[in-house]
Amino acid sequence: MSDPMNFDYSPEQQALADSVARFVEREYDWDKRTAAIRSNEGVDPGHWATFAELGWLGAGLPEEAGGFGGGPVENAVIAQELGKGLVTEPFAAHVAISQLLAACETPAALDLIERLVMGEARLALALGEAEGRGDYTVVRTTYEAVADGFRIVGRKSLVEGASLAGHLIVSATGPEGPAIFLVDASREGVALNPYRLLDSHRVCDVDLDLVVAAEAMLARGDAASAALALAVDHGLLALGAEALGVMHSALWDTRDYLKTRTQFGTTLSSFQALQHRMADMLIEVEMTRSLLFHALCAVERSPGERSAAVSALKVQVAEGGLFVASQAIQLHGGIGVTEELPISHYYRRLFVIARLFGGTDMHVNRFAEATDRCDRD
Structure with a gap:
């Protein structure tokens, strides 16, 4: 009998997750996020330099490609924590860019990676x-x-x-x-x-x-086609991890609200119908987590297996993510659609993620085509 798979973070990955969580807590509270998104750039100009200083921009690249020895798991760890805080810096796009440059393997591309990881170049x-x-x-x-x-x-x-x-x-x-x-x-x-x-x-x-x-x-x-396919799949993985972080926050913020809001002399969390809706939300979150793990395991396999796993994740993110976010709004009531609470912002981010790099129909077709290709091979 084979040993069970271990999905726990390594000590290094846990330290990475903790560093991102601390950044979100200290530098991206709700007031600071609001100020950033209302600025002309939509981000705090100093945050990208912090990403570089903490090593996040090179955490998901192997050393031979100019990174710090990590891979897609490290990128997913970072993206998930950024998603929990609704951080607006384009980290998933950065993941795709760095993977594309590494796949090109030209001197110009490798020089760009070094400057990209150090925060000296923005692409x-x-x-x-x-x-x-x-x-x-x-x-x-x-x-x-x-x-x-x-x-x-x-x-x-x-x-x-x-x-x-x-x-x-x-x-x-x-x-x-x-x-x-x-x-x-x-x-x-x-x-x-x-x-x-x-x-x-x-x-x-x-x-x-x-x-x-x-x-x-x-x-x-063919080299360009392969590099683009690899880069987009890595970007979609990071985007899926970010979506998981957003869904996580939407779920547990809603749980906390139901435990404090009272009606008819008792907390809303005691109503069985609302408990069932929370259970359905939790199922979607855990399904997304499982498909993210599956895609991370498949990323180093054949292009067909990688594409099929990534498209399956994208479909779940689109369908499950919007389900979780819409239920969170429903369970909060009218206050859930206001600017003052993160709930409506969770929905907005997941709505956009569902459509980036193709919607559900496109990725269902892509999954079917990739699966057929794997079966033939």
Whole structure:
């Protein structure tokens, strides 16, 4: 009989989780978060430097890739704790960017990783387009070779952190297949159109019409496709872990409210019907946790197994996350939809996460296709 799997954190992972939890408690209480999301940037400019100083930006990269020897579990640990506090810094996007650069394995990419981990460089991931509705493989942005390098023309949407980034990582398609480019965000020919999402995260639509040097191409062809697939799956893992943190907070904040709110001379937590609803919420949280563990175990397997596990997690996050958040609002009553309590903000964040990098229908199809591919292999 094989030994049972151990899902407990290692001492190092527990210390990492504790450090993030302390940051959220000290630097991201409700008043400070409110001030941050009402600012022009939507974040506190000093927090990203703190992330770098504490080693979180390199915690999920192996040492040979320029990180501190961790992997997707460390990224999930960080993302889950950030999710509990509704932290608005684009950590999941950072995970995808760092994995993409590590997969490219070019000198330029490795140099960027070092500066990224140290907090000296800010990058934004410009993959999505309106036509794709979250599917990063739908690319209408084009590139063509010219005398001075490559001309890139297109429009990217929902680029998180673009207004604070020095460079953009842009996907495009051309005669030699898909390609990945590093684009200076301050260049003429790059126009940022910033706006705020429902959850107060700041994103930009990016219009591109410029010529970049030949060395700006990080990868192309099959190498680019593989790097993008790996990066997006790692980003979705971090996003799923963040969603689990949000669901966790929504569940236990609701439990605490029901234990203190009284009606007919007794606390709401004593009503059996409400206990059943809380039990249903707990089931969705634990199902999400189980699928996150499954995806973390599958991430080092074949691309098909990885994609299937990640899509299963994304579907559960979309369906279960919104169930938990909507029940939390219902159980709080009218106060649950106000700005003053975190409850409505949990719902908003989970609503946005459900649609980032594709919604339920897309990931159900992706799961089926990946599973069929694994069966054939």
